[in-house]
Amino acid sequence: MTTDSLSRKERERLRHKEEIVAGALKLFSEKGFHNVSMLEIATVTEFATGTLYNFFPSKEALYSELMLNCSRKILALLLPILDSSETEDRKLRRFIEAHRTIFTEHMDMIRLYLGDVNRLSMVIAPQLEEEIEQIRVTILDRLSAVIQSGVEHGRFRACNAGMVALALSAMLESLAFSAVTYPQSISMEQGLPEIEAMLFDGLRQWEGTSHAQ
Amino acid sequence: MTTDSLSRKERERLRHKEEIVAGALKLFSEKGFHNVSMLEIATVTEFATGTLYNFFPSKEALYSELMLNCSRKILALLLPILDSSETEDRKLRRFIEAHRTIFTEHMDMIRLYLGDVNRLSMVIAPQLEEEIEQIRVTILDRLSAVIQSGVEHGRFRACNAGMVALALSAMLESLAFSAVTYPQSISMEQGLPEIEAMLFDGLRQWEGTSHAQ
Amino acid sequence: MTTDSLSRKERERLRHKEEIVAGALKLFSEKGFHNVSMLEIATVTEFATGTLYNFFPSKEALYSELMLNCSRKILALLLPILDSSETEDRKLRRFIEAHRTIFTEHMDMIRLYLGDVNRLSMVIAPQLEEEIEQIRVTILDRLSAVIQSGVEHGRFRACNAGMVALALSAMLESLAFSAVTYPQSISMEQGLPEIEAMLFDGLRQWEGTSHAQ
Amino acid sequence: MTTDSLSRKERERLRHKEEIVAGALKLFSEKGFHNVSMLEIATVTEFATGTLYNFFPSKEALYSELMLNCSRKILALLLPILDSSETEDRKLRRFIEAHRTIFTEHMDMIRLYLGDVNRLSMVIAPQLEEEIEQIRVTILDRLSAVIQSGVEHGRFRACNAGMVALALSAMLESLAFSAVTYPQSISMEQGLPEIEAMLFDGLRQWEGTSHAQ
DNA sequence: CATGAATGAGACTTCATTCAT
DNA sequence: CATGAATGAAGTCTCATTCAT
Numbered sequence: 064m065t066t067d068s069l070s071r072k073e074r075e076r077l078r079h080k081e082e083i084v085a086g087a088l089k090l091f092s093e094k095g096f097h098n099v100s101m102l103e104i105a106t107v108t109e110f111a112t113g114t115l116y117n118f119f120p121s122k123e124a125l126y127s128e129l130m131l132n133c134s135r136k137i138l139a140l141l142l143p144i145l146d147s148s149e150t151e152d153r154k155l156r157r158f159i160e161a162h163r164t165i166f167t168e169h170m171d172m173i174r175l176y177l178g179d180v181n182r183l184s185m186v187i188a189p190q191l192e193e194e195i196e197q198i199r200v201t202i203l204d205r206l207s208a209v210i211q212s213g214v215e216h217g218r219f220r221a222c223n224a225g226m227v228a229l230a231l232s233a234m235l236e237s238l239a240f241s242a243v244t245y246p247q248s249i250s251m252e253q254g255l256p257e258i259e260a261m262l263f264d265g266l267r268q269w270e271g272t273s274h275a276q
Numbered sequence: 277m278t279t280d281s282l283s284r285k286e287r288e289r290l291r292h293k294e295e296i297v298a299g300a301l302k303l304f305s306e307k308g309f310h311n312v313s314m315l316e317i318a319t320v321t322e323f324a325t326g327t328l329y330n331f332f333p334s335k336e337a338l339y340s341e342l343m344l345n346c347s348r349k350i351l352a353l354l355l356p357i358l359d360s361s362e363t364e365d366r367k368l369r370r371f372i373e374a375h376r377t378i379f380t381e382h383m384d385m386i387r388l389y390l391g392d393v394n395r396l397s398m399v400i401a402p403q404l405e406e407e408i409e410q411i412r413v414t415i416l417d418r419l420s421a422v423i424q425s426g427v428e429h430g431r432f433r434a435c436n437a438g439m440v441a442l443a444l445s446a447m448l449e450s451l452a453f454s455a456v457t458y459p460q461s462i463s464m465e466q467g468l469p470e471i472e473a474m475l476f477d478g479l480r481q482w483e484g485t486s487h488a489q
Numbered sequence: 490m491t492t493d494s495l496s497r498k499e500r501e502r503l504r505h506k507e508e509i510v511a512g513a514l515k516l517f518s519e520k521g522f523h524n525v526s527m528l529e530i531a532t533v534t535e536f537a538t539g540t541l542y543n544f545f546p547s548k549e550a551l552y553s554e555l556m557l558n559c560s561r562k563i564l565a566l567l568l569p570i571l572d573s574s575e576t577e578d579r580k581l582r583r584f585i586e587a588h589r590t591i592f593t594e595h596m597d598m599i600r601l602y603l604g605d606v607n608r609l610s611m612v613i614a615p616q617l618e619e620e621i622e623q624i625r626v627t628i629l630d631r632l633s634a635v636i637q638s639g640v641e642h643g644r645f646r647a648c649n650a651g652m653v654a655l656a657l658s659a660m661l662e663s664l665a666f667s668a669v670t671y672p673q674s675i676s677m678e679q680g681l682p683e684i685e686a687m688l689f690d691g692l693r694q695w696e697g698t699s700h701a702q
Numbered sequence: 703m704t705t706d707s708l709s710r711k712e713r714e715r716l717r718h719k720e721e722i723v724a725g726a727l728k729l730f731s732e733k734g735f736h737n738v739s740m741l742e743i744a745t746v747t748e749f750a751t752g753t754l755y756n757f758f759p760s761k762e763a764l765y766s767e768l769m770l771n772c773s774r775k776i777l778a779l780l781l782p783i784l785d786s787s788e789t790e791d792r793k794l795r796r797f798i799e800a801h802r803t804i805f806t807e808h809m810d811m812i813r814l815y816l817g818d819v820n821r822l823s824m825v826i827a828p829q830l831e832e833e834i835e836q837i838r839v840t841i842l843d844r845l846s847a848v849i850q851s852g853v854e855h856g857r858f859r860a861c862n863a864g865m866v867a868l869a870l871s872a873m874l875e876s877l878a879f880s881a882v883t884y885p886q887s888i889s890m891e892q893g894l895p896e897i898e899a900m901l902f903d904g905l906r907q908w909e910g911t912s913h914a915q
Numbered sequence: 916c917a918t919g920a921a922t923g924a925g926a927c928t929t930c931a932t933t934c935a936t
Numbered sequence: 937c938a939t940g941a942a943t944g945a946a947g948t949c950t951c952a953t954t955c956a957t
Contacts, residue, residue, distance in 0.1 A: 072957085076920075097310035100947060111922045116949065220477075226470035229454060229462070230447040237446030238439075249442070257439035264433075264477055289937085313930060324939040326933080335931065502916085523736035526951060537918040539954080548952065646903075652877075652896035655888070659876030660869040667868060675868070683865035690859075690903050711936085715941075739926060750943045755928065 080118050083108050088129055092175040096126055133172040138201065140165060145205040151213035152263075158206070159259050162235050163251055203228050227262075234258045293331045296321050301342055305384040309339055346385040351415065353378060358418040364426035365476075371419070372472050375448050376464055416441050440475075447471045506544045509534050514555055518600035522552055559598045560624040563591060571631040577639035578689075581657075584632065585685050588661050592668060592677050599665050629654050653688075660684045719757050722747050727768055731814040735765055772811040773837040779804060784844040790852030791902075794870075797845065798898050801874050805881060805890050812878050842867050866901075873897045 086108035090099040101122055105112045119125035144157045165172075203225070211224035238254040299321040303312040314335055318325045332338040357370045378385075416438070424437035448471065454462040512534040516525040527548055531538045545551040570583045592599060629651070637650035664684065667675040725747035729738040740761055744751045758764035783796045805812060842864075850863035877893040 072918095072920085079920085101949080102947080112948085113923065113950075114921055117920065120949095122948070222473065223466060223470050226451075226467050227474065229450060229467070230471060230474060233446045233450030234443045237442060237450070241442060253436060254439050254442070257436050258443060260435065261440065261443055261474065285937090292937090314932085315930075318940095325931085326940065327938055329932070330937060498916090505916090527953085528951075531919095538952085539919065540917055542953070543916060648899065649892060649896045652893050653900065655876060655880060655893070656873040656897060656900055659872045663868060663872030663876070664865075679862060680865050680868070683862050684869060686861065687866065687869055687900065711939095711941085718941085740928085741926080751927085752929075752944065753942055756941065759928095761927070 079110070079114075083110065083115060083118055083125070084129060084132070087125055088133075088171050088175060091126060091129060092171040129175065133169075133175055136169065136172065137165060142201070142205065145209055151209050151216070151218060154209050155262065156259065159231075159235065159255060159262075162238075163255060203232060206231065231258070231262055234261070292323070292327075296323065296328060296331055296338070297342060297345065300338055301346075301384050304339060304342060346382075349382070349385065350378060354415055355418065358415075358422055364422050364429070364431060367422055368475065369472065372448070372468055372475075375451075376468060416445060419444065444471070444475055447474070505536070505540075509536065509541060509544055509551070510555060510558065513551055514559075514597050514601060517552065517555060518597040555601065556621055559595075559601055560621050562595070562598065564624045564628060566591060567628055568631060571628075571635055577635050577642070577644055580635050581639075581688065582685065584635075585657075585661065585681055585688070588665060589677050589681060592665050596669060600669055629658060632657065657684070657688055660687070718749070718753075722749065722754060722757055722764070723768060723771070726764055727772075727810050727814060730765065730768060731810040731812075768814065769834055772808075772814055773834050775808070775811065776804060777837045777841065780841055781844060784841075784848055790848050790855070790857055793848050794852075794901065795898060797848075798870075798874065798894055798901070801878060802890050802894060805878050809882055812882055842871060845870065870897070870901055873900070 083104065087099070087104050090104055090107065101112050101115055104125075105115055108115075115125065119128065140161055141158065144161055145154055147154060147157075149157075206228040207224045210219065210222070210227050213219040214221055214224060235258060238249070238251065238258065241249040241254075296317065300312070300317050303317060303320065314325050314328055317338075318328055321328075328338065332341065353374055354371060357374055358367055360367060360370075362370075419441040420437045423432065423435070423440050426432040427434055427437060451462070451464065451467040451471065454467075509530065513525070513530050516530060516533065527538050527541055530551075531541055534541075541551065545554065566587055567584060570587055571580055573580060573583075575583075633650045633654040636645065636648070636653050639645040640647055640650060661684065664675070664677065664680040668677050668680065722743065726738075726743050729743055729746065740751050740754055743764075744754055747754075754764070758767065779800055780797060783800055784793055786793060786796075788796075846863045846867040849858065849861070849866050852858040853860055853863060874897060877888070877890065877897060880888040881890050881893065
């Protein structure tokens, strides 16, 4: 009973924290860090401003936790795919396909991640960069390794795997961002097959010469 | 003489405005819109804050003009290439090559353009979106048209030209951004050929099947 | 049994209150009224903040009670000495000596009393001033009376007893404060005899001239 | 003319700063650091809150400058007296007398100095402590040196000069504070002669025994 | 009585903007 | 046009206090 009571309080507290995180994510992803005030977050989450500070020591801490959450979730989704024991071909197709899921289920997260990750975090919370960057680098490294492996097994043409990974990542991020920003003219449905095609045609090993000019 | 005097005054005024724009560009590109104060801009340009308001009605207007300047310069550089009367193949190679120039000569501009263009302008100055977006769309449309033309002339395989354009644009922007952010590990020199290769291999028309899964 | 139960409860309640008072005294004396939060007091006393409000209606009330406690204890220590039936000389020596005890046993009290007594109480709890001030005045009056009595009995030279009392009090308080603040360079051991000497030399009746310039 | 114009602006700015300092001194001396808000200071000085920050980077900086000003003024008043080439006797009498001037001309300063000097500065601006403490120590040292010199020249009885200096300082400060706090019952006029008497009687060298117990 | 999450008034501070000179 | 002191709205954050459990 005591356990239940404590548990209920703890559960409630956790729920409140999640409500704050959810409200903040929505606002930050829509308007960016500097254009959202703590009062605004408090209002949409139906708490008092002071309450926010019972969960997060500062606005920047709240933002940081949000960014970390997003990055971690994406990492948890993509890493297993790249680390699985399938052919490189299959891994890449699933990697690309996974972006469809991320997009459809975590639109705010994407918007936050793609919107502020590059510039803002550096200025606002330099130390935040560490883990965020770590995660980005991890994904790119794995992606690069998979491509390199394909090359070494003679399945892909010779290429700079790191650059191809960066290019693939860029295409996917850009597609996701465009689809969020202009949903009526750009869609993941159209874009993903095209990216897939471009990647695999670009990497395909064929008998002729390499990409001569 | 009055004409001369006015002319000199006008020239001086123009010079002052350009100094302000230059200082603001540097600061905004380094720190982002919200992390630069008008006092800061005034200090580096050696004017008083009030003087800035003789040239720009607001901080946002100054920022908007900056963004427009950048976008226009890029447009002026890229559009002639895409509109020239060369083969599609040659146009694309020159289009890609042009990014090298943009990067090496206008680093601040790139940083500003790629950093804030997506999110911030919407919030800060919604009406700014209009022309900026117009320019982006124009470039993408032209790029798309060139690709589509190549397809219709049988030089490229069938593809969704708009998506390929978006993908190419994304790769180039991402490469530029990475090269600015991590200059010691990512360089345009390495990246551009790889992008070129990927694009042309992806578009190459060959006798065999299309990119079947 | 009910009586016993209530009594136990009451004793417990009293004990809790004393714990709170003790913790608050320590914190207030170290950091001053405004630099101690109720949460801090709650933490060191291992209660919840709400619990503090079951014993004291406000932070100021807690502070006031503390001040009164200190003042009353000091009064209870000093008054019997001044009211005893000894010679004025002996009374004053014991009065001075008593400050050694106060110092060694109630350092926190001293720090609180000397630190905030003058300014803060006026602002925080004007009505607190009443009894605190009453206590100060009581001590000074009795001290003054003792000196005046000594003068009237021809044991001390003619003087303004009130001023001498004030001076003695000032010297003792200042010594105590200095001994608390710079314990390595100022000690009660050194200071008390010096004060005693100065007082009695100053008051000594001798045949020669008075303190003419 | 340009000189005049600049000079006028500078003079005006200086005047404004002095107005702020004066208003802040009055408020701080009456209510203490924590019980005065920047808005309050802005209101009494008839400026906007932001204006205060054009003169002082923070509330604490404003307070610190105030404290330093007071301390320095008092130092500038007292030090020349103690450093003059008169007899120790004469120096001490003038030192005591100087407090009458300090009192009559700088009542707020006294209240600020005596009220907050002990506790607050430590908490608020530890580095402020340095110069303030330096000043206190300087005065006490010089005072102590004068007394010691008197002892060595056989003009005063043997005594612990440091303790006597502390005692004299305590009496003077306490008198000043009391005269400020209870002006109707305590006055410098009454008190200063009494302190002088006590000091010189306490220090007087006479043929008889020393202060035997 | 004990708890501690929630509250919200109020404090400090910033900075885009104005305007008298 | 240039200046920069003054402005004050708005933002972040603190903390004494309340109240449902």
